[in-house]
Amino acid sequence: MAPGAATSELESFAQARGVENFLISFVDLLGVSRAKLVPKSAIREMEIKGAGFAGYAAHFDMSPADPDLFAVPDPRSVIQLPWKPAVAWVASDLYMNGKPVQQDPRRVLRTQVEIAESKHLRMKTGVECEFFILSGSSDVHQLSDRLDKAEKPGYEQIALMRRYDLISEVLHYLEVLGWKPYQADHEDANGQFEINWEYDDCIATADKHVFFKFMVKSLAEKYGLKATFMPKPFVNQTGNGTHCHVSVWDTSGEHNVFLDKQDKLGLSTTAYEFLGGVLQNTKSITAILNPTVNSYKRIDGSTTLSGSSWAPCSIAYTGNNRTHLIRYKRPENFRRCRLNKLLCSIPDGGRFELRLADGAVNPYLFQAAILACGLHGLDHHVHPGPSADWNGHLPPPEGKAVQILPTSLAEALKEFSASATLRKALGEEFVTSYSKIQTERWRSFTQHLSKWEIDNTIDC
Ligand code: ADP
Ligand code: MG
Ligand code: MG
Ligand code: MG
Ligand code: MG
Numbered sequence: 136m137a138p139g140a141a142t143s144e145l146e147s148f149a150q151a152r153g154v155e156n157f158l159i160s161f162v163d164l165l166g167v168s169r170a171k172l173v174p175k176s177a178i179r180e181m182e183i184k185g186a187g188f189a190g191y192a193a194h195f196d197m198s199p200a201d202p203d204l205f206a207v208p209d210p211r212s213v214i215q216l217p218w219k220p221a222v223a224w225v226a227s228d229l230y231m232n233g234k235p236v237q238q239d240p241r242r243v244l245r246t247q248v249e250i251a252e253s254k255h256l257r258m259k260t261g262v263e264c265e266f267f268i269l270s271g272s273s274d275v276h277q278l279s280d281r282l283d284k285a286e287k288p289g290y291e292q293i294a295l296m297r298r299y300d301l302i303s304e305v306l307h308y309l310e311v312l313g314w315k316p317y318q319a320d321h322e323d324a325n326g327q328f329e330i331n332w333e334y335d336d337c338i339a340t341a342d343k344h345v346f347f348k349f350m351v352k353s354l355a356e357k358y359g360l361k362a363t364f365m366p367k368p369f370v371n372q373t374g375n376g377t378h379c380h381v382s383v384w385d386t387s388g389e390h391n392v393f394l395d396k397q398d399k400l401g402l403s404t405t406a407y408e409f410l411g412g413v414l415q416n417t418k419s420i421t422a423i424l425n426p427t428v429n430s431y432k433r434i435d436g437s438t439t440l441s442g443s444s445w446a447p448c449s450i451a452y453t454g455n456n457r458t459h460l461i462r463y464k465r466p467e468n469f470r471r472c473r474l475n476k477l478l479c480s481i482p483d484g485g486r487f488e489l490r491l492a493d494g495a496v497n498p499y500l501f502q503a504a505i506l507a508c509g510l511h512g513l514d515h516h517v518h519p520g521p522s523a524d525w526n527g528h529l530p531p532p533e534g535k536a537v538q539i540l541p542t543s544l545a546e547a548l549k550e551f552s553a554s555a556t557l558r559k560a561l562g563e564e565f566v567t568s569y570s571k572i573q574t575e576r577w578r579s580f581t582q583h584l585s586k587w588e589i590d591n592t593i594d595c
Contacts, residue, residue: 142179143178143179143182143183143210144182144210145157145175145178145179145181145182145208145210145213145223145225146175146178146179146182148210148213148215148223149175149178149223152215152220152223153220153221154175154215154220154221154222154223155174155175155221155222156172156173156174156175156221156222156223157172157173157174157175157178157181157208157213157222157223157224157225158170158171158172158173158222158223158224158225159171159173159181159185159186159206159208159225159227160206160224160225160226160227160345161188161206161226161227161228161229161239161241162240162241162345162497162498162499163193163194163195163240164194164195164196164238164240164497164500164568164569164572164573165194165426165497165572165573165576166240166426166495166496166497166498166500167193167194168345168348168349169188169193170224171186171188171206172222173186178208181207181208182207182208182210183207184205184207185205185206185207185208185227185230186205186206186208186227187203187204187205188203188204188205188206189201189203189204190203190204190231190236194572195236195238195568195572196238196567196568196569196571196572201231202231202232203231204229204230204231204236205229205230205231206227206228206229207227207228207229207230208225208226208227209225209226209227209228210225212225212226212339212342213225214312214346216350217307217308217311217312217350218304218308218350218353218354218357224346224349226241226342226345227241228241228242228245229241229242237562237564237565237568238564238565238568238569240497240498240499240500240503241338241341241499243499243500243503243561243562243565244337244338244341244499244500244502244503244506245338246503246561246562247502247503247506247507247510247560247561248336248337248338248506250506250510251383251506251510252386254510254513255385255386256383256384256385256386256392256510257336257383257384257385257386257388258336258337258381258382258383258384258502258505258506258509259334259335259336259337259340259381259382259383259384259388260334260335260337260340260379260380260381260382260502260505261331261332261333261334261335261340261379261380262340262343262344262377262378262379262380262498262501263329263331263376263377263378263379263380264329264330264344264347264348264351264364264375264377264494265322265327265328265329265364265374265375265376265377265494266327266328266329266351266362266363266364266375266494267324267326267327267328267362267363267365267368267369267375268280268298268301268326268328268355268360268361268362269326269360269361269362269363269368270360270361271355271356271358271359271360271361272359276361276363276368278325278326279326279360279361280294280297280298280325280326282294282297283297283325283326284325285325286440286441287323287441287442288321288322288323288324288325288327288441289320289321289322289323289441290320290321291321292321294321294325295319295320295321295328298328300358301354301355301358301360302319302328302330303319304354305319305330305350305351305354306319306330308350309330309332314332314333314343315332315333316330316331316332316333317331317332317333318330318331319331322373323373323439323441323443323445324369324372324373324374324439324440324441325369325372325440327372327373327375330347330351334380334382336388337502337505337506338502340498340502341498341499341501341502342498344377344498344501345498345499348364363375363494364377364494364495365427365429365494365495366425366427366429366430366432366433366493366494366495367429367430367432367433367493370432371439371440372439372440372441373439373441373443373444373445373446374432374433374444374446374493374494375433375493375494376433376445376446376490376492376493376494377492377493377494377496377501378488378489378490378492379488379489379492379501379502379505380486380487380488380489381409381486381487381488381489381505381509382394382485382486382487383405383406383409383509391485391486392405392406393405393406393409393485393486393487394406394484394485395485400454400463400522401463401484401485402463402484402485403485405513406485406487407518407519408512408513408515408516408517408518409509409510409512409513410452410461410487410509410512410519411512411517411518411519411520412508412509412510412511412512412513412515412517413461413489413505413508413509413512414450414451414452414460414461414517414519415508415511415512415517416507416508416511416554416556416557417450417460417491417508417538417540418450418538418540418541418547418550419508419550419551419553419554419556419557420504420505420508420551420557421491421540421541421547421550421551422541422544422547422548422550422551422569422573423496423497423500423501423504423551423569424489424491424492424493424496424501424504425491425492425493425495425496425544425547426495426496426497426544426573427493427495427544427576428543428544428576428577428580429495430493430495430544431541431542431543431544431547433446433493434446434447434448434491434493434540435448435542436448436528443458443528444528445457445490446490446491446493447459447460447490447491447527447540448527448528448539448540449523449527449531449537449538449539449540450537450538450539450540451522451523451527451537452487452519452522452523453522453523453524453527454522454524456524456526456527457490458526458527458528459490459523459527460489460490460491460527460540461487461488461489461490462487462488462490463484463486463487463488463522489505491540500569503561504557504561507556507557507560507561508556508560510560511556511560523535523537544573544576544577544580545577548570548573548574548577551566551569551570552566552567552570554566
């Protein structure tokens, strides 16, 4: 807030838009959204001092003896809820004892963005958040649409239209918010959908990612349904991925430095080195991109009812082939479109798609991990090696070898905490805190007695 200003930015926002209450929101280490509802009469003070929270009540490496955590709202992120316009959501940055909290996921991302800026670079990304629509009335998780049972339900028109009310409401709100939505479809699993909007600067994309999940879940509840982004809610169905499309630009945001039309994949040296950094450190960031016990059921290469998991299991890159960790979008120099009855060209390309993350990924840590690895690749001129132009769901051709992803959260956490690159890039405190919180989750899982163990061990 500008010193001496009569009204704060959020106060002015409330006045102009008729907002009564603000959700001062943050995301903890496990990606859970937490918030306090603050009336417009109190927002001015909160904008300066922040809203107080007990950090131990969320997933942070904190104790009940720690002082208050203050969530200071960032007015640049404010969004009026299109379905409840009396409320506005605002992302915040976390402080304790007047200092930024090093394990705050949004802070971890901002630090990477500042490092990129110091190198005159800006990462822009688009995320594809898949989700299932389940029945909202049952305690057992089950699909809401009993007619949605085709073996290959991808792009099914009739099943998409049975959920038209919910999906079109989301599309409409994305339009109202100015996010430039451009498509929605039924995905490869029964009951699974995806809605796409345009890419943005990576912090803005992370904020939108958090808000999108909140919006879809809230609207589903309005229709008596339940939306889930869980990585693999049904063992025989395709899981919920969260692909991320990545490009890097100069600081003006006008020039895509990944693009080189002379190259066979349309990529510059910067793009290859950035990609090299991501591939070299994939095992270390898997614990971030696939952060739950359940995540590893999606990426283990098992087949599904539709015939494909659509998820990678090996660490490789390729062209327009959906079986590897990274897919490059080649420039389509003369993709034809009809605009004012004239044929025009839309150069595409200059970006890659990272297909590893799933619906449980923490939106801020996701972007931070990609950027940190990419910058490492640039600093060390890492080359990704040759592309893997074969079906990644089959064994590699003779003479070719690929590295395999961690197969469990425990294995991924070992790689994560052993990574000197991540400790240097993301900070000791963050890496230690994230490892601790996630190791506790893993222990909570291993102490759980499953039906599988009983079935397979009772007669030993
Ligand atoms: P697909 O299903 O083919 O993987 P989608 O159309 O579902 O792709 O999603 C593509 C995402 O990539 C969108 O969010 C889109 O805005 C984004 N995107 C397009 N161009 C770029 C770019 N240059 N940099 C980053 N993201 C991009
Ligand atoms: Mg209290
Ligand atoms: Mg898509
Ligand atoms: Mg998809
Ligand atoms: Mg995709």
